Amino acid sequence: xxxxxxxxxxxxxxxxxxxxxxxxxxxxxxxxxxxxxxxxxxxxxxxxxxxxxxxxxxxxxxxxxxxxxxxxxxxxxxxxxxxxxxxxxxxxxxxxxxxxxxxxxxxxxxxxxxxxxxxxxxxxxxxxxxxxxxxxxxxxxxxxxxxxxxxxxxxxxxxxxxxxxxxxxxxxxxxxxxxxxxxxxxxxxxxxxxxxxxxxxxxxxxxxxxxxxxxxxxxxxxxxxxxxxxxxxxxxxxxxxxxxxxxxxxxxxxxxxxx
Numbered sequence: 002x003x004x005x006x007x008x009x010x011x012x013x014x015x016x017x018x019x020x021x022x023x024x025x026x027x028x029x030x031x032x033x034x035x036x037x038x039x040x041x042x043x044x045x046x047x048x049x050x051x052x053x054x055x056x057x058x059x060x061x062x063x064x065x066x067x068x069x070x071x072x073x074x075x076x077x078x079x080x081x082x083x084x085x086x087x088x089x090x091x092x093x094x095x096x097x098x099x100x101x102x103x104x105x106x107x108x109x110x111x112x113x114x115x116x117x118x119x120x121x122x123x124x125x126x127x128x129x130x131x132x133x134x135x136x137x138x139x140x141x142x143x144x145x146x147x148x149x150x151x152x153x154x155x156x157x158x159x160x161x162x163x164x165x166x167x168x169x170x171x172x173x174x175x176x177x178x179x180x181x182x183x184x185x186x187x188x189x190x191x192x193x194x195x196x197x198x199x200x201x202x203x204x205x206x207x208x209x210x211x212x213x214x215x216x217x218x219x220x221x222x223x224x225x226x227x228x229x230x231x232x233x234x235x236x237x238x239x240x241x242x243x244x245x246x247x248x249x250x251x252x253x254x255x256x257x258x259x260x
Contacts, residue, residue: 024060024083024092028052028071031100032114039076039097044068060095062086071097077210102214103156108230108255110145111152119143119153121253124235126244127193129184133241136177136195140227140256147225147259153217155230160212167232169206171219172198174227174256196227196256198236229256 028036035056042049043060044067052058060069066085072078076099086092101116103109108119120141128134145151159167177193203220217230229236231254233247244252 022062024095026058026060026095028056028097039073042070106156109154119255128182132183136197143257147223149222150219155215171202173200175199223259229254
């Protein structure tokens with residue numbers, strides 16, 4: 002069974018903890034839905050805490066800062082640090098937000114309510130013996146709103162040490178009907194009719210506490226248009242033999258539309 006991946010935040014401004022000498026803890030999913038039955042272990046202490054049906058738990062104030070380990074079957078275990086409580090103020094609330102971990106490898110857009118799987122599409126090579134044009138005949142039906150930077154979860158079988166070798170990229174796409182491509186006897190006009198790469202899009206990638214799950218965030222909101230994630234230069238390589246050298250599962254891209 003796959004697990005869940007999570008982020009941790011220490012927030013101020015929450016109230017309602019029954020014990021004035023305890024941190025009010027809350028466990029939710031990525032979209033704020035409470036998660037019950039999460040076990041919270043205080044590092045160096047044999048005691049365990051459990052989140053209630055509303056996701057709430059009470060963490061007694063410790064001497065100095067404390068490190069917690071939280072987990073539940075179906076969720077990834079998460080280690081977090083709670084700063085030391087100082088003074089007579091109400092102890093700072095603690096919030097743990099968990100991402101669902103996809104069951105399959107691939108890309109998942111984080112929408113306002115759930116994941117939207119970004120299905121893979123086969124990349125084809127056209128052109129000549131000297132120059133390739135790579136692209137996709139179709140781009141699927143994933144449509145996202147571009148009012149703010151987009152967030153994705155990328156689940157892969159590659160470990161962090163191998164991720165650099167994948168050369169993960171995001172490109173805007175354009176539909177190319179035909180193109181003049183270099184050939185042995187000079188440039189020749191070739192019918193393409195593919196969605197091809199048309200400019201790289203910067204994004205930030207951060208690893209989660211699994212060996213194979215990552216969060217990707219575009220650095221800015223994206224203008225309306227077609228986009229695709231790809232690895233190993235599947236959409237940008239000009240080598241006519243490049244795709245044939247890749248395993249079949251890597252000869253794909255993950256397109257989506259921004260509206």
